[in-house]
Amino acid sequence: MIEINGLSKVFDGATVVDNVSLTVASGEICAVVGTSGSGKTTLLRMINRLVEPSGGSVLIDGRNTRDFAGYELRRQIGYAIQGNGLFPHRTVGQNIATVPRLLKWDRARRRARVDELLTLFQLDPAQYRNRLPRELSGGEQQRVGVARALAAGPKILLMDEPFGALDPIIRGKAQSDLLAIQRRLGTTIVLVTHDMNEAIALGSRIAVMDKGHLLQYATPAEIIAHPANDFVGELIGSGERPFRLLSLDIVLNHVEPGDAAGESIDCYASLRDAYAECLWSGRDVLPVTQNGALIGRVTQDRLSQLAARPL
Numbered sequence: 403m404i405e406i407n408g409l410s411k412v413f414d415g416a417t418v419v420d421n422v423s424l425t426v427a428s429g430e431i432c433a434v435v436g437t438s439g440s441g442k443t444t445l446l447r448m449i450n451r452l453v454e455p456s457g458g459s460v461l462i463d464g465r466n467t468r469d470f471a472g473y474e475l476r477r478q479i480g481y482a483i484q485g486n487g488l489f490p491h492r493t494v495g496q497n498i499a500t501v502p503r504l505l506k507w508d509r510a511r512r513r514a515r516v517d518e519l520l521t522l523f524q525l526d527p528a529q530y531r532n533r534l535p536r537e538l539s540g541g542e543q544q545r546v547g548v549a550r551a552l553a554a555g556p557k558i559l560l561m562d563e564p565f566g567a568l569d570p571i572i573r574g575k576a577q578s579d580l581l582a583i584q585r586r587l588g589t590t591i592v593l594v595t596h597d598m599n600e601a602i603a604l605g606s607r608i609a610v611m612d613k614g615h616l617l618q619y620a621t622p623a624e625i626i627a628h629p630a631n632d633f634v635g636e637l638i639g640s641g642e643r644p645f646r647l648l649s650l651d652i653v654l655n656h657v658e659p660g661d662a663a664g665e666s667i668d669c670y671a672s673l674r675d676a677y678a679e680c681l682w683s684g685r686d687v688l689p690v691t692q693n694g695a696l697i698g699r700v701t702q703d704r705l706s707q708l709a710a711r712p713l
């Protein structure tokens with residue numbers, strides 16, 4: 403668990419993070435969003451003390467981060483940044499083994515960990531471990547960057563726009579890979595992003611920053627339904643609200659008995675995708691399948707109700 407209490411940072415007389423308090427429970431993903439210069443990166447870097455706070459405290463599992471040496475803290479907390487930050491002259495395997503080496507893991511254990519992580523990120527170890535970063539695509543480099551951050555099995559992972567440079571398709575894939583890995587390892591993640599779609603897709607909670615202040619800290623559903631003020635509402639995008647709400651839930655939770663004509667939709671598809679399919683195919687009801695077998699139907703009426711402003 404990460405407890406941030408009254409955290410502030412002053413640079414050259416300017417307060418860039420102003421008295422921010424929030425708690426990230428173990429195994430949760432906190433997505434930090436906000437305009438450029440709102441203090442997101444500074445907030446993130448105060449958690450592993452790459453930036454020393456001017457005031458306030460950060461507790462990790464109840465222990466004040468001031469009680470650790472900075473380097474000690476950074477070995478325990480994974481850190482992944484945009485553009486991956488890989489060492490260009492070290493192989494993929496050496497890059498991933500950076501922190502394990504600092505922690506003096508023996509060679510066999512390092513090798514086993516490198517291969518385990520490459521496999522987890524769907525990169526064949528035999529093919530990738532001895533390559534240099536420049537011999538990888540941007541998306542592959544990004545995955546190696548995240549694998550490196552996870553190498554020593556940190557309980558906490560800090561991510562600063564990790565997928566910012568990726569194209570939308572690879573980005574979607576990288577996000578779903580991260581979610582799958584996070585669920586498997588139970589890692590607590592704080593992720594800075596410019597992209598509200600990414601925050602909604604990944605965040606168990608979203609922290610909205612503006613000019614160093616934390617404006618709202620709530621679940622995606624709460625933020626979409628009840629933005630704390632006009633600024634947060636604008637960030638969500640008023641025209642997007644119904645669709646963002648639909649993107650939070652899956653068809654399986656709203657299947658009703660009955661038949662429908664035409665191509666079916668998978669029960670794990672988002673309600674947003676189901677609604678789009680209704681509009682696109684001109685149908686007001688879709689058959690729903692689970693593992694290929696018909697389990698019922700979903701209606702456009704029901705989807706419309708679910709897209710409406712919650713009371």
Ligand SMILES: Nc1ncnc2c1ncn2[C@@H]1O[C@H](COP(=O)(O)OP(=O)(O)OP(=O)(O)O)[C@@H](O)[C@H]1O
Pocket residue numbers: 413414418436437438439440441442443444445
């Ligand atoms: N080392 C530093 N020295 C002085 N000012 C700094 C320093 N680091 C950041 N700042 C200032 O602090 C403010 C917040 O910066 P920060 O990088 O935290 O914002 P951000 O929300 O992450 O922005 P972006 O989305 O553009 O990356 C900015 O005005 C920035 O210029």
